[in-house]
Amino acid sequence: MAQAREQDLRPWYLLSPALAAIALLVVVPMSFILVYSFYENIDLGLDRPAFQFGNWHELLTDSYYHVAIWKTLRLSVIVTVLAALMGYVPAYFIAFTRFHHKWLLLLLLIIPFWISFIIRTLSWIHIMGNEGVINALLLWLGVIDQPLHMMYNEFAVVVGFIHVFLPYMILNVYVSLEGIDRNLEPAARTLGCTPWQAFLEVTLPLSLPGLAAGCLLVFVLTAGSYVTPLILGGPDDFLFGNLIYDAVMSELNWPMGATLSFTLLVLLGLVVVVYSRFMRLNQLTKAFG
Amino acid sequence: MARVELQSVTKSFGQITAVKKADVVFEEGSFTTLLGPSGCGKTTILRMIAGLEAPSAGDILIGGRRINDLPIHKRNLGLVFQNYALFPHKTIGQNIAFGLKYRGVPKAEARDKVRQALEIVRLPGVEDRYPTQLSGGQQQRIALARAIVIEPDVLLLDEPLSALDANLREEMRVELKSIQHRIGVTSIFVTHDQSEALAMSDRIVVMSAGEVQQEGAPEEVYNTPATEFVARFLGAANLFDARVTAADDRLVELETAAFGRLTLPRDRAARLGDAGPARLVVRAEKLALSEAAAPPGTVSAAATVAAVDYQGQLARYFLQIGDSQAQAIQMIDGRPYPEGAEVTVSLRPEDCTALPPASPDGESGPTGR
Numbered sequence: 001m002a003q004a005r006e007q008d009l010r011p012w013y014l015l016s017p018a019l020a021a022i023a024l025l026v027v028v029p030m031s032f033i034l035v036y037s038f039y040e041n042i043d044l045g046l047d048r049p050a051f052q053f054g055n056w057h058e059l060l061t062d063s064y065y066h067v068a069i070w071k072t073l074r075l076s077v078i079v080t081v082l083a084a085l086m087g088y089v090p091a092y093f094i095a096f097t098r099f100h101h102k103w104l105l106l107l108l109l110i111i112p113f114w115i116s117f118i119i120r121t122l123s124w125i126h127i128m129g130n131e132g133v134i135n136a137l138l139l140w141l142g143v144i145d146q147p148l149h150m151m152y153n154e155f156a157v158v159v160g161f162i163h164v165f166l167p168y169m170i171l172n173v174y175v176s177l178e179g180i181d182r183n184l185e186p187a188a189r190t191l192g193c194t195p196w197q198a199f200l201e202v203t204l205p206l207s208l209p210g211l212a213a214g215c216l217l218v219f220v221l222t223a224g225s226y227v228t229p230l231i232l233g234g235p236d237d238f239l240f241g242n243l244i245y246d247a248v249m250s251e252l253n254w255p256m257g258a259t260l261s262f263t264l265l266v267l268l269g270l271v272v273v274v275y276s277r278f279m280r281l282n283q284l285t286k287a288f289g
Numbered sequence: 290m291a292r293v294e295l296q297s298v299t300k301s302f303g304q305i306t307a308v309k310k311a312d313v314v315f316e317e318g319s320f321t322t323l324l325g326p327s328g329c330g331k332t333t334i335l336r337m338i339a340g341l342e343a344p345s346a347g348d349i350l351i352g353g354r355r356i357n358d359l360p361i362h363k364r365n366l367g368l369v370f371q372n373y374a375l376f377p378h379k380t381i382g383q384n385i386a387f388g389l390k391y392r393g394v395p396k397a398e399a400r401d402k403v404r405q406a407l408e409i410v411r412l413p414g415v416e417d418r419y420p421t422q423l424s425g426g427q428q429q430r431i432a433l434a435r436a437i438v439i440e441p442d443v444l445l446l447d448e449p450l451s452a453l454d455a456n457l458r459e460e461m462r463v464e465l466k467s468i469q470h471r472i473g474v475t476s477i478f479v480t481h482d483q484s485e486a487l488a489m490s491d492r493i494v495v496m497s498a499g500e501v502q503q504e505g506a507p508e509e510v511y512n513t514p515a516t517e518f519v520a521r522f523l524g525a526a527n528l529f530d531a532r533v534t535a536a537d538d539r540l541v542e543l544e545t546a547a548f549g550r551l552t553l554p555r556d557r558a559a560r561l562g563d564a565g566p567a568r569l570v571v572r573a574e575k576l577a578l579s580e581a582a583a584p585p586g587t588v589s590a591a592a593t594v595a596a597v598d599y600q601g602q603l604a605r606y607f608l609q610i611g612d613s614q615a616q617a618i619q620m621i622d623g624r625p626y627p628e629g630a631e632v633t634v635s636l637r638p639e640d641c642t643a644l645p646p647a648s649p650d651g652e653s654g655p656t657g658r
Contacts, residue, residue, distance in 0.1 A: 183374035186341050189361040190368040191439065192391030197362075201387075205378050 030265070036258035045252035055259040065243065065260070069267070072240040075154070076223040079161040083218045084211060086162065087169030091210075092203075094170070095177035106174075109167050121160050121231050128156060156232040161222050168221065169214035176210020177203065212279040220268050240264050291352030291442040291475055292317040293338060298347035300333050307333040309499040310347070315443075315477055315492075320469050322478045322486040325496035326522070331479045334496075335445050338477065339368050351442055362391070367436030367474070371448040373428045375420040381407075381431055382416030388439035406434040409468060426457045433465070437472060444469070444476040450485060462488055483523045487511060495519045513557060514570060517647045525573035525605075527615040531643060536563040543643055545569055547610045548588045551638040558643035570642040576617035576634050578606060578626060583635035594630045608634060 012019075040050045059065050094105045112120060127133050128150040135147040150156060180203060188198035226241030244264065248257035293315040300308040308330040315321045323331035336342040338349060340361035348355050356364060375384050382403055389399040407413050410430035420428055429449060436444060449465070450458045466489045469476050480486055486493050487507045495502045495510060495518070503515040514520035517528060534550065535542040541558040544550050551569075561567055583589030590610050598605040604625040606617045617634065626632055 181372065181374060181377075183370045183372060184376060186339070186361070187368065187370060187374040188376075188387070189341075190339055190364070190366055191388035191435070192362045194360075194362055197391070202376060 030262075033258045033262055036255055037262055039255040039258075041253045041255045045254075047255055055256050058256070059259055059263060065240075068238065068240045068243050071238065072223050075157065075161075075239065076219045079158055079165065079222045080215050080219045082158065083162055083166050083169040084215055087166050087214060088173055088207075088211065091170045091173035091177060095174050095180075106171075109170055112167065117164050118227060118231070120164060121228055124156060124160055124163070124232055125151065128159070151232065152234040152237075154233070154237050157229050157237050160228040160232040161225070164228065165218045165221050168217045172214030172217065173207060173210045176207040176213075180206045209279070212275075216272065216275050216279075220272060223268055223271075224264065240267075292350075293443055293475060293477065294348075294350040294353075295334065295338075296348040296350065298334070298337065298344045298349060300330070300337060300342060301345045306499050308337075308344075311501055313494055313501060313504065315475060317475055318473045319491045320466065320476045320478065320489060321492045321494060322480060322490040323494050323496060324480060324483060324486040324522075325502075326481055328498075329496040330499040331481075331496050332447060335447055335477060335479050338443065339366055339445055340364050365439070365442050367439060367441035367444045369429075369432050369436050369444070369446045369449045371452055373420070373425075373432040373452075375428055375431055375435070377420055379419075380416060381418050381420065381423070384420065384431060385416075385435045385438050387435065392439060402438050403434075406438040409437065409472070410434045411464075426453055426461060429453060429461065433468070437468070437474065441474060444474045446476060446478040448480055449478075451480070451482065458485075465489065487523070495522060497522070513559075513642050514644070515560065517568060517570075517644060520570045520642070520644070525616050525618060527571045527573060527576065529569040529571065529613060529615075530646075531567045531569040533561060533564050533567050533643075536561070541643060543567060543569060547590050547613050547615075548636070549590075551588045551641070553638050553641060553643055557639065557641060560645055561643050562645070566646050568644045568646050570644060571615070571636055572640070573605070573616040573618040575636055575640040576608075576615060577636065578608075578617055578619055578632045578634055580632060583633055587635040587637050589633050589635035592632055592634045594626050594628055594632060597625050597628055599625050608632075610634060 036047075037055055038051045038053070040048045040052055040054060042048055090109075094102060094109075097105070099105070125132065129135070130147040130149070130151070132151075134150065135144075138144045139147065184202045184206070185195075185198045188202050189195070193201060223239070224241055226239060226245045229237045229239050229242055230245070240260070241264065244257050244260045247253045247260055295311050295313045297310045297312055298308060299306065299310055311330075311334060313334075323334060325331050333342060337344050338351075340356075340359065344357060349357055351364070375381075376387065379387070382400075385403045385406055386399045389402060394402065403416060404413070407415065410433055412427055412430050412434070415423065415427075415431075420431065423431065429452070432449070446465075450461055453461060462485060478486075478489065490507055492505065493507050493510045494504045497518045503510055503519045510519060511523050514523065514526070520526040520528065529545050529547055531543040531545045533541060534544045536558075537555075539555050540552050541555060541561055542550060542552045543558075558567070577583075577587070578592075578594075592608040592610045592615070594606050595609050595614070596607040598607075599621075602620060603618055604621050606619070606626065608615045608617055615634070
């Protein structure tokens with residue numbers, strides 16, 4: 001009996017370092033933030049410990065925040081869908097190419113991560129700005145005589161997001177495609193499928209877990225970011241993350257910032273939980289492994 | 290059901306020629322095996338017939354019709370892969386019905402055909418399961434069912450048994466052959482396993498380095514190999530240097546170092562000239578060991594048992610006969626000869642085959658021993 005109980009505890013012993021780390025590094029700080037959300041902001045940077053729902057009340061009643069949530073979801077969906085469409089083709093190419101140095105293609109995909117993503121985002125100013133490469137070229141060719149305004153709008157933000165997050169999508173889809181038995185498409189072909197039908201019947205459904213994992217990642221990464229809209233967006237192109245940034249950095253209202261942070265965490269956490277249940281995302285671990 | 294014909298088909302991959310000018314006919318309703326070591330071009334031939342590779346030169350005909358440019362999905366072939374290649378996201382029923390769906394067979398009819406196919410492969414009632422819920426042998430049966438349910442003109446089998454374990458493999462071998470016999474489909478079977486080839490085939494096409502070495506019924510290929518490569522690849526063969534001393538239409542007389550003179554019927558030395566060097570091929574099981582004098586009608590030599598590989602009902606002996614080494618396989622009752630035993634080895638000349646020596650470019654396989 002005693003031995004049985006001892007055996008039951010063993011997994012917990014093994015898990016304890018991980019659990020301790022998670023508790024210390026995630027649960028405890030998050031609890032601080034939760035506690036902070038009940039504090040009261042008196043003046044710039046001045047808080048009073050309290051237990052009141054003023055911040056939460058403001059969040060639930062001020063439509064400004066609701067608009068931000070809506071904008072965030074909308075933009076994240078746009079970025080995710082575009083990334084899925086634009087990421088599938090290169091992933092398919094890398095997975096199925098007969099090119100012998102596949103690692104090189106994968107390396108090309110990863111190299112951008114060596115450069116800070118802020119710098120990568122800033123680079124768009126030199127590409128799409130009024131004096132950027134595209135405008136300079138079009139002016140030189142005489143296609144236009146006034147620079148096109150491509151910067152500081154939603155389009156620029158979407159471009160920036162796609163640029164930074166596309167590799168996550170490609171890698172996830174690639175891993176999924178790579179795991180597909182190479183004989184399945186030929187099998188479908190001998191049974192009467194055209195190449196396109198074979199793709200729809202075999203490759204696409206079998207790559208859906210990777211696509212789903214990639215979509216979730218891009219969605220969550222987009223919905224949680226604030227730097228890209230800050231650099232590439234106009235005054236109206238803000239996400240929920242920008243409100244947190246404003247509350248904490250400009251207004252020095254930490255209790256409100258804590259409230260908003262916790263809200264974003266819960267919202268994205270919910271998306272992840274619901275989505276993984278729905279899509280059975282064991283693929284996610286594979287992609288990161 | 291249709292006859293398949295390769296007309297000087299060549300396939301090159303860059304610098305490498307995988308298949309060199311192959312001329313092979315696969316008769317309607319026959320079971321033909323492409324046999325050879327890996328890289329000999331047998332799978333490439335299969336893939337070209339299936340349409341998964343395009344020949345670099347030459348024509349492929351199915352039922353008299355040139356199909357070089359016919360896309361895969363219009364060829365009406367059943368292809369069974371070594372790794373089964375079942376669709377993991379579809380049920381067994383959907384897997385088998387897949388080809389029927391693309392042939393516009395109505396659902397109810399397709400369901401009946403799936404059931405019949407499952408009965409043929411002796412796995413009734415598994416329609417709703419997924420491939421991973423079946424064992425390897427069962428998956429292979431499903432792959433076969435999926436290929437035959439569309440009533441293909443030709444059934445192509447790419448080493449379908451090599452992923453199975455030994456016992457199952459022998460069982461499936463018999464079963465595959467009997468299914469093929471029952472439905473009578475022209476079948477082309479690719480394997481590197483000579484015992485599979487001998488057991489299952491109506492005809493065997495032995496290949497090496499992209500070239501067809503010999504074509505014929507299993508016993509023909511086994512008993513009268515056309516090249517040294519075939520002699521060595523099928524079964525255990527001994528090759529002795531020999532010289533033609535006399536020859537006419539009926540008989541060929543050879544001189545060997547180990548056995549002296551022996552006379553072979555002409556059909557056992559069909560490819561040999563009337564003089565010059567030759568190679569004498571003696572199957573290991575045709576070398577008889579005894580302590581007594583050799584029986585009449587045989588030629589014999591004194592030998593020493595260098596090593597014994599005892600396998601229960603039979604034993605493989607490694608012998609030293611003068612300067613040459615040889616292998617002998619014998620049924621045993623009682624005890625095998627011990628190592629170092631002095632014995633008499635004898636053989637009946639009509640059991641041997643004589644070949645011209647391998648040409649220096651090595652196209653007849655490795656030489657020397």
